[in-house]
Amino acid sequence: MSLLPCLLVLSSLQAPAIVAASAAAGGRPPAMFVFGDSTLDVGNNNYLAGPGVPQANKPYYGIDFPGSVPTGRFSNGYNIADYLAKSMGFASSPPPYLSLAPSTGRLVLTARGSGVSYASGGAGILDSTVQYFKSTKAQLVTKLGSRATHLLLSRSVFLFSVGSNDLFVFATAQASAHNNKSAADQQRDVATLYASLISNYSATITELHTMGARKFAIINVGLLGCVPVARLSGGTKTGACLDGLNELASGLDDALAVLLASLASRLPGFTYSLADYYGLSMATFDDPGASGYTDVADACCGGGRFGAEADCLPNATVCSNRDQHAFWDRVHPCQRGAMLTAQNFYDSRPGRYTAPINFKQLASTSL
Template sequence: MVGYRSAMAAGTVLCLLVVSSSVQVSMVAAAAGARPPAMFVFGDSTLDVGNNNYLPGPGVPRANQPFYGIDFPGAVATGRFSNGYNIADYLAKSIGFPCSPPPYLSLAPSTGRLVQAAVSGGVSYASGGAGIFDSTNAGNNIPLSKQLEYFRSTKSQMVAKLGSGAANLLLAKSVFLFSVGSNDLFVFAVAEQKQNKSAAELKRDVATLYASLLSGYSAAVQELHALGARKLAVINVGLLGCVPAARLNDAAGACSGALNQLASGFDDALASMLAGLAARLRRPGFVYSLADYYGLSAATFDDPRAVGYTDIAGACCGGGRLGAEAPCLPNATVCANRDQHAFWDAVHPSQRGAMLTAQNFYDSRPGRYTAPINFKQLALTSL
């Protein structure tokens, strides 16, 4: 069996070979308006392409072994929490890149490789298990604050290599992709379940949670804007209560209404926050697209056969009830009809789920699953 670092590196190289061999072509195409020059990715396991493989410790969530990557080219377990490509990959492909930009921690040891990646296609800082709060799954991921720190370092090295003018111009034309918040809500929900609180107390706790999360989220966006980001693609929190791991808490395997309500409230607050920031940051320029993962998931689960799903409740890879009582490991049970499953493991979408999600966010009618514009319009926007 190939060692996980070798396998992960193979997956990174697969993308980097295509990117690095066409740096000049990419820059010319971007200047001509064909696509943004780069994409910078922040968030959690739905976007992680291997950063967690470089983190020490037994508690770090990793997707560096079979059956992860079973449908990735070469059947390589790259660190993506998927049977193949993930949402970041398909969004990158839609925008015009070969796949998601490589993980920051694979590039950090070499300033030259880091700057080359940043200039030719971008960098991913996303980390499985990460949250807006540093305390969320603390010590076992790269929290959002640390991801921003890594981006600051990336920009510093870009400025040293390219000059501030060229670096800022590239960043202004690039897309900054975000998907974060799910893990914070999961951790909160688990903690609240252990306490016998009244409805009034729970309501106050939720309000405090939202305020703290949105404060951190807003600060992150504003910091990126100050560093040169101008085009923000944000994915909200989906139907947390309908992932297989959450369904386990119901004898009939039904969705958790409480978790879904928690996610919905956060999403409403996120939409308001972004609208407010857009008004404040209009000068010197700011544009965003908010993707409704919650709404897309709800529509999909209402009519799963319309998109070819035969199973929207269970994990394709795992064990036990709903395939969610045991993790996706080399000794797990794997379904044969992976494209017909909404979920790959207990919490993550299948490769096909990621593809359908990206398609809807990139090019669906604005107002359906994206607002105020879709990701394609965001990518092509000139500021």
Template sequence: MAYEVAMKALVLSLVLGAVAGIRPSKLVRRQVPAIYVFGDSTLDVGNNNYLPGKDVPRADKPYYGIDLPGSGKPTGRFSNGYNTADFVARKKLIPSAINRGVSYASAGAGILDSTNAGKNIPLSQQVRLFELTKAEMGPRVASNLLSRSFFLLGAGSNDFFAFATAQAKRNKTATQSDVAAFYGSLLSNYSATITELYKLGARKFGIINVGPVGCVPRVRVLNATGACADGMNQLAAGFDAALKSLLAGLAPKLPGFTYSLADSFGLTQDTFANPLALGFVSSDSACCGSGRLGAQGECTPTATLCPDRDRYIFWDSVHPSQRSAMLGAKAYYDGPARYTTPINFKQLARA
């Protein structure tokens, strides 16, 4: 019951707050009437703050939010400032976010309901929350609004962390059969999510694939040399290829369905290859944390904080810094063609 109440409060709150921090502009005409966000901590704008339970991951203490304009206080974003959802919304999609969108994203959520169960709003429940939002609109408003709105999805990393952890606990290496079953579950659930949102009125989907999860500081620190876990990256790359095929297969089956698949994996790998070209001096360590690579302790008020957050790819042991998120959103919106397929976010918004 507490979980149900929390979910209802979430809808009511975020219809008003939406993707916060976007200032109205009379000079820029918005490209879509609203943006709806589904996914994990890379897109969560504070939803987990509403959930009960001491084990729910929350970014509700300093130094989170230290670079947010106007406040410098934590809002629940797993970042030193804005996150990817904020920056996508700011790319002239919706200059004023108030009453023009809802974020359902939840830190710790996966594509699978079993991932971190009981500690987040899983993707299937996020869709259910959207259904409640649609019901609040009424059929006339919903039919006119939703087909023109932008649906941003980004999930999967937590599923890979959970899969790797489960294999390690069993002290075994995943077999081809294990991987095939894992991919099958992920793709089935993702397909069901997209199809259900489509049935509810969604037509424009901006989907961010899974990045190189083996390169986050929390994983690197487990290696004596601090190198990436290539096995995890290969697993993520394999899923990304399958996701690309899934979306291409869905398109002809769903009339009016349009999408842009953003390549977080490729963009991040390119950034790692030459971080200095983008102004980063650290590509393997957390800006906020403690111990080796800043990854042996959480980002808390007693953690070590790097002096220049814009020079770090990673904010904490898992999440990108505000500047990394900004560069990602820019690449997906209208950056080099290799980072989005078959169109970019800007073209999707105008489709």
């Protein structure tokens, strides 16, 4: 991408007017900043080395993306962040931070014009992505000035979807130690987990608020016990959902709702919309046909039982009716599922799958 030098010399007097005009255009926020895990990742993991880094930079990922190219999205096409961004008036999700970081000028232009994604496959609630945002803000202040940066951030949407990886790791550890712990000890472990995760969540949001963020779009944890790999690990022929894993997710979601209400009462200007991925997932699995699904148990791309015994790789089996499958691979939704999820969170009636307002209302809120 070529950058016109004149675009890099915006004065701090010009920038507020440009940001205000962007925010006023059809209610579109000036930018969206994305934090979370692989459900929102648009390619940050492509820039991370190491055998343990989950990556979606190979077929058949991206088979339904324009050009049928793998982009780093853990999907056959677009993901939830993309569809939420489209709903808010952007072309797609903002690009990955690690693709922008080498060029300060490009990072600033992109952050000001559409936002930046810090989401990374495998990320948990306690990770370093806030440090990436802190670096981004510093560059914005240097180029645009403090006043323009504050205006940009206060009107932008900060999207979060995180927590699933933390719960998977915990559940796996608990399963291996199950026979050695009493029920009371296991309950104490869960309480300790929730306390730790909510503390980290609170610290992250509070730090972002201190740096100027005001509008938070937060997606809770869905029915983890119903993803293909969980059904497989349950060891039953029917592939029933793992109730224990779903209960673990539900408990964290309840604690998250309490946290956000508390933060709203304490942080000046803090506005949020909490999306109920758990409730939406439950409704989908209770009546798959209503969403156009014929299969809500098996991965479309993979192999073996439930398509979850093998990763989605170039030698994997791929279903032809992808729009009728809830899951693309052993963990992630198909593109159509991402679209339906974003639609419900963006403009469904508040109280159905979002509270206290929906994402559309959040994006257009004037502070």
